[in-house]
Amino acid sequence: MKLIIARPSPYARKARVALQEKKIDCEIVVENPWLPQTRINDANPLGKVPALVLDDGSVIHDSKVIFEYLETLETPPPLIPADASARITHKQIEAIADGICDAVVLIALEGARAEDKRSEDWIERQHKKIVAGVGELERLLGQREWFTDFGFGLAEIASVCALEYIDFRYPRFQWRDSAPGLIGLQERVSARPSFVATVPAPQVLPAL
Ligand SMILES: N[C@@H](CCC(=O)N[C@@H](CS)C(=O)NCC(=O)O)C(=O)O
Structure with missing residues (x-):
């Protein structure tokens, strides 16, 4: 494989x-x-x-x-719960986390365009999705250690991949200022060897 x-x-x-x-x-x-x-x-x-x-x-x-x-x-x-309700929660959180990443990618691509071809309105539109997406993850986590009773799994993996992708590609948005619960989650998850070994590393983004 x-x-x-x-x-x-x-x-x-x-x-x-x-x-x-x-x-x-x-x-x-x-x-x-x-x-x-x-x-x-x-x-x-x-x-x-x-x-x-x-x-x-x-x-x-x-x-x-x-x-x-x-x-x-x-x-x-197992990283996805077998229980239907918890499974949907994990998949829903994955969709939010991936949606945050989609918006960060679109902002990064917009930044790779010549300045006169960039749209600030488009960047602002994506920025709002990132802010709202992080807000929703924070709300869903609440005061808990993990999103569901299942413990560490897809929802936590997808969320921390998204949060650390913001740090990597879009540090202008300081998500820690508005998401205290997610700070704890990110710290717990990022210490795992699987996360330490896969920290995002730079790659050339050609001018568009
Ligand atoms: N929904 C896809 C998104 C994958 C994606 O957008 N990957 C980016 C890299 S972060 C890519 O390969 N982009 C190349 C392109 O869009 O041409 C997934 O979850 O796998």
Whole structure:
């Protein structure tokens, strides 16, 4: 099995963390999907990382699907609850966290455009999604240690990948000022070896 990633990608990080938590053997291949010579389209028609290439050559892409696939391998520990209600909560939180990352990516791409082609209105629109998304994660966590009684799993992984992606790509938004509960969550989760080993690292973003 081979996982194609980009080092800064928060989506790829979710899959990398799941592999490490479950101690699943998997080759990691680093790509830069933004470069013209990228081979990512051979694996994913949408040209995005992550993509998981199975031993029979078939490919699973989109981090949500990869995460779900890894769970079907039934390698402990489980990271998605079997209970339907907790499962939906985890998937809902993943959707919010990924939505935050989508907005951060769009702001970063806008920043890569020539100044006269940038839209401040567009950046502001995305900024509001990030602020609202973090606010919702904070509300959902409340005073608890974990989002659900299941404990550490998909919701916590996706959320901390998103929060640390904000730190990495969009430090203008100081989320810690408005989300005290998430500070504790981020500190607890980021100390895990799976998170320490997958801290986002810079990659060239070509001018658009
Ligand atoms: N929904 C996708 C998003 C993946 C994604 O947007 N990846 C970015 C890197 S962070 C990418 O490869 N972008 C290249 C492009 O959009 O052309 C997932 O969760 O896997």
